[in-house]
Amino acid sequence: MKDAIDFFISRFRSHLDPPHEPAAYFRPRPYRNAAVSFRKCSLADFDERRRTLVEEAGLNVFLFRADRIPGCDLLSDSGTGTMTMEQWAAMLLGDEAYGSNEGYFELKEQIARTFGPSWRQRPGLRTGEHEPLFIFHQGRAAENAFFSVLARELRRFGAPQAKPLSGGLVPELRTRIEHRMRPMRGPVAGDAPFYVIPSNSHFDTTEGNIADKLMVPLNLPCPEHLAGDESFPFRGNMDLAELESLLASERERVPVVYLTVTNNTGGGQPVSMENIRRVREITRAHDVPFFIDACRFAENAWFIRRREPGYADRSIESIVHEMFENADGFHISFKKDGLANIGGALCIREESAFTKRFPKFANELTDYQIMTEGHPTYGGLAGRDLRAIAEGLRTVTRREYLDLRIRQVERFGDRLRRLGIPTINPAGGHAIYIDVDRFFDGGSRDEDLRGVSLTALLLIAGHRFCELGLYAFGAFDGVREIPPEPRVNNVRAAVPRLAYEDRDLLAAAEAVKLIYDHRDRIPAVRVEYGRDLKLRHFKSRYSFVL
Ligand SMILES: Cc1ncc(COP(=O)(O)O)c(C=O)c1O
Numbered sequence: 001m002k003d004a005i006d007f008f009i010s011r012f013r014s015h016l017d018p019p020h021e022p023a024a025y026f027r028p029r030p031y032r033n034a035a036v037s038f039r040k041c042s043l044a045d046f047d048e049r050r051r052t053l054v055e056e057a058g059l060n061v062f063l064f065r066a067d068r069i070p071g072c073d074l075l076s077d078s079g080t081g082t083m084t085m086e087q088w089a090a091m092l093l094g095d096e097a098y099g100s101n102e103g104y105f106e107l108k109e110q111i112a113r114t115f116g117p118s119w120r121q122r123p124g125l126r127t128g129e130h131e132p133l134f135i136f137h138q139g140r141a142a143e144n145a146f147f148s149v150l151a152r153e154l155r156r157f158g159a160p161q162a163k164p165l166s167g168g169l170v171p172e173l174r175t176r177i178e179h180r181m182r183p184m185r186g187p188v189a190g191d192a193p194f195y196v197i198p199s200n201s202h203f204d205t206t207e208g209n210i211a212d213k214l215m216v217p218l219n220l221p222c223p224e225h226l227a228g229d230e231s232f233p234f235r236g237n238m239d240l241a242e243l244e245s246l247l248a249s250e251r252e253r254v255p256v257v258y259l260t261v262t263n264n265t266g267g268g269q270p271v272s273m274e275n276i277r278r279v280r281e282i283t284r285a286h287d288v289p290f291f292i293d294a295c296r297f298a299e300n301a302w303f304i305r306r307r308e309p310g311y312a313d314r315s316i317e318s319i320v321h322e323m324f325e326n327a328d329g330f331h332i333s334f335k336k337d338g339l340a341n342i343g344g345a346l347c348i349r350e351e352s353a354f355t356k357r358f359p360k361f362a363n364e365l366t367d368y369q370i371m372t373e374g375h376p377t378y379g380g381l382a383g384r385d386l387r388a389i390a391e392g393l394r395t396v397t398r399r400e401y402l403d404l405r406i407r408q409v410e411r412f413g414d415r416l417r418r419l420g421i422p423t424i425n426p427a428g429g430h431a432i433y434i435d436v437d438r439f440f441d442g443g444s445r446d447e448d449l450r451g452v453s454l455t456a457l458l459l460i461a462g463h464r465f466c467e468l469g470l471y472a473f474g475a476f477d478g479v480r481e482i483p484p485e486p487r488v489n490n491v492r493a494a495v496p497r498l499a500y501e502d503r504d505l506l507a508a509a510e511a512v513k514l515i516y517d518h519r520d521r522i523p524a525v526r527v528e529y530g531r532d533l534k535l536r537h538f539k540s541r542y543s544f545v546l
Contacts, residue, residue, distance in 0.1 A: 003546045004523040005460065009046040011514050012461050016044060030400040031498070034085045043070040043462050050460050058541025059456040059525060061464055071462035072500055072508040074493040077430045079138075079335035079342060081497030083388060087339065090391040094384030103386025104377040108133050110390040111347065114397065115297075115330075116321035119347060129350060130362035134369055135379025135386070136344040139295060139333025140205040145372065146331060146346055147197075149364045150255055151213035154195060156360075168249035173218075173242055179485065180216045198246055199258035199293070200238035200275075201265035204473075206258070206293060208535075218246075221266050222275075226486065230425040233307040234272040236263030236300075238279055247286040256354065257283050260293040261300035261323070267490075268296070268428020270303035273311065273322065280326040289354035292330040297323065298337045299429035302402040316397045328352035336430070339392030339497060342385055405429075409495050412505040419513040424490065431494040434512065436469050439491075440519060448474055448481045449525050451491045452542055454515065457522060461511035468492045472537040 002010075041048070049068055057063040066073060073080070095101050111133055112120035121131045136142040165174055177196060195215040202210065202217045210217040220239040224232035238259060247254060259279055261271045276292075283290040301319040305311045311319060324330065329352070334343035348354060348362060355361065366376055373380035381389075395401055406429050413427030422438035436451045451467035458465050466472075469489035475482045493508065515522065523544045530540035 004521050005050060005457075005544065005546070007521060008457055008460065008515065008518070009050065011518065012046055012511065013044065015510060015514055029501075030404055031084075039070050040067045041070050045070070046460055046462075049462065053456060053459050054543070058528060059452065059543065060537075060539075060541055061455050061459060061466055062538050063541075064459055064464065066464075069459075069462065069464050071464075071511070072493075072504050073464045074431075074495060074508065075464045075466050077336060077494040077496050078333065079340070080499065081339055081341070082499045083339065083341065084391070084395055084498075086395070087388045087391045090387040091384040094382065094387040096383045098378075099375045100377045101383035101386070103383040103390065104135070106390045107135070107386045110393045111345070114317075114320060114393045115294075115324040115347070118325060118349065122350070130348070130366070131376070132347045132349060134346040134348070134365060134376055135381060136346065136369070136373055137380030138335060138342060139331060139344040140209065141373060141380065142331040142333075142344045142346040143206050143209040145365060145368050147209045147213045147215070149361060149368050150358070151195075151215065152364065153358045153361055154255060166249040168245075170242070170245045173246060177216055177218060180218060194253055195255060196246070196250065196253050197256060197258060198238075198243060198254065200236055200260055200271060201263050202258065203260060203264050203293065203295075206260075219265070220246075221263070225266055225269065233426075234270055234275060234303070235426075236261070236266050236269035236271040237275040238271070240275070240278050240282065243279065244282055247282060247288060251286045251288060254286075254288050255357070256289045256291050256328075258291050258293060260295075262296045262303070262429045264295070264430075267424040267433050268431045269426075270300045270307070270429065272308050273304050273319070274308065276323055276326055284353070287353060287357075289328040289352065289357060290326065291354075292324065292327045294324075294330040294332040295336040296429055297332070298396040298402060299406060301397070302406055303429065316399060316402060320397060328354040334389045334392065336497075337393075337396045338389045339396050340385065340389045343381055343389045345379070405497060408500075408502060408505070411502060412493070412495065412509065415506055415509045416512060419509060419516070421509075421512055421516055431492050433468075433490040433492050434465075436467075436489040436491055439516065440522075448483070449527070449542070450522075451489065453522050453525050453544075454491050456525060456542070456544070457515050458508075458511060461515070463508040463511055465508075466492050466494070467537060471540075476531045476536075478532065 052068050053059055053064060061075060094103050119132050196218050197210045197215055198218045198220050201219045201221050207217040220242045222237040222239050225235040259271055263269050280290055297320055301316050304319050305314060329348040331346045332344060334340045369376050369379060410427045413423055413432045416423050416432060422435040424433040424435060440450050448470040451469045452471055455465050455467050470483050473484035473488055523546055525542040526545055528541045528543050530536045533539055
């Protein structure tokens with residue numbers, strides 16, 4: 001008798017050449033391909049992919065060979081985009097002088113053009129002053145440096161570690177902070193980590209870097225997002241009432257407040273200008289620095305222009321300037337809205353609430369950077385990379401690029417929705433999130449591994465998605481699974497920039513639909529290795545239960 005995988009393979013095969021294309025007329029793309037990369041494998045080779053998945057990758061999408069993917073590789077939108085001809089040309093012009101190469105000066109100037117003139121270094125730097133730009137090889141290296149040096153600077157002040165949480169804090173927030181602190185208590189034996197870094201939602205590496213320095217990462221997503229309000233245009237916003245309560249009673253514990261634009265962990269949802277402005281006002285009133293995680297700043301600006309009253313006639317550039325005028329600093333991975341394959345940065349405003357509170361920070365950061373990444377003028381990157389990033393920053397704010405980019409993700413989401421697939425709505429800027437709980441309505445499979453089953457079957461169909469749910473964010477305590485709190489259970493399809501045409505994404509949507517139609521036959525999986533490891537979804541191996 002055929003097993004469940006054979007069943008799906010025969011279905012995938014019969015859907016390879018549908019009699020007609022989906023009826024749709026799309027505006028032509030604002031670019032044409034200047035180079036193409038032919039696939040190294042055939043879409044019809046389902047058995048080969050099944051073998052690779054089972055024998056080599058242990059059903060783990062991260063371990064599956066990318067050159068065996070004939071369809072869409074939607075594992076991440078980070079560093080996976082197609083660069084423009086201008087970027088490739090700029091790379092050829094890059095020079096590789098050890099320090100202060102041409103790319104550095106070009107990038108410094110471009111940062112000021114993109115994020116606003118207030119990010120330009122004042123001419124004639126004097127002793128004790130610093131450049132706003134610190135370069136790193138990618139976003140998490142910038143986060144690691146920032147929070148390492150911040151933890152050191154906070155130790156210099158001694159500050160409020162020993163004091164209990166104030167009675168003024170709203171009970172819900174107190175519970176959340178204590179919940180977050182619980183697993184951190186062990187390693188510090190009584191020296192409880194009492195600094196708190198709030199955000200609308202931290203990305204997982206940001207959260208990891210904060211927790212690693214024994215500070216508490218605290219997410220304050222807005223109530224509309226938590227309620228699943230699909231009509232709310234800015235589901236990435238921060239809960240301002242919670243921020244106000246935190247700073248009113250715990251200001252001493254909060255060295256910096258963060259906003260992530262767009263909010264990746266919260267479904268790639270945008271943050272409104274109004275929310276950015278209010279966060280600035282609240283932090284200013286309490287004299288607390290305000291930083292932005294700027295990875296998808298241009299996509300966020302596009303949503304402000306489209307959805308927020310008063311911005312429809314504004315240029316993307318001017319919206320970006322307004323967003324960043326409000327911040328004391330920001331960090332960015334250029335692998336997203338830098339349109340580059342590598343690179344990151346930390347920018348700190350010279351005269352700001354942050355430098356006032358931590359006057360030695362820039363100097364300490366420079367030392368850290370020299371020890372870990374290299375001279376601040378290249379920060380772990382080749383001079384050629386710096387030129388590609390500067391060029392990418394010039395392209396990313398172009399209206400026609402952003403229209404194409406975000407509408408393509410929207411069309412992909414619409415298509416899935418029309419096929420009946422439960423997704424987080426409205427679509428975010430860079431990815432579609434399939435709601436695994438609703439996908440398996442009434443199913444009886446091993447609950448925490450359903451997302452893993454789905455991504456494994458999608459790989460056999462020829463497309464790579466990523467489980468970001470009960471397995472990725474949950475933990476195993478030796479006896480049972482502890483689900484993430486609040487509960488998240490998604491499979492994400494992140495769309496690389498300028499890499500796919502709509503028909504590729506429609507093919508991926510069809511594969512999801514086929515599996516959805518037979519969801520009662522989706523085989524369970526079991527974990528063969530890694531259930532109790534940290535960051536386990538990157539490393540675990542699984543097998544089908546057939
Ligand atoms: C919001 C956000 N912050 C930080 C990062 C880390 O950037 P990188 O992958 O360059 O280390 C990411 C990466 O996906 C991200 O989405």
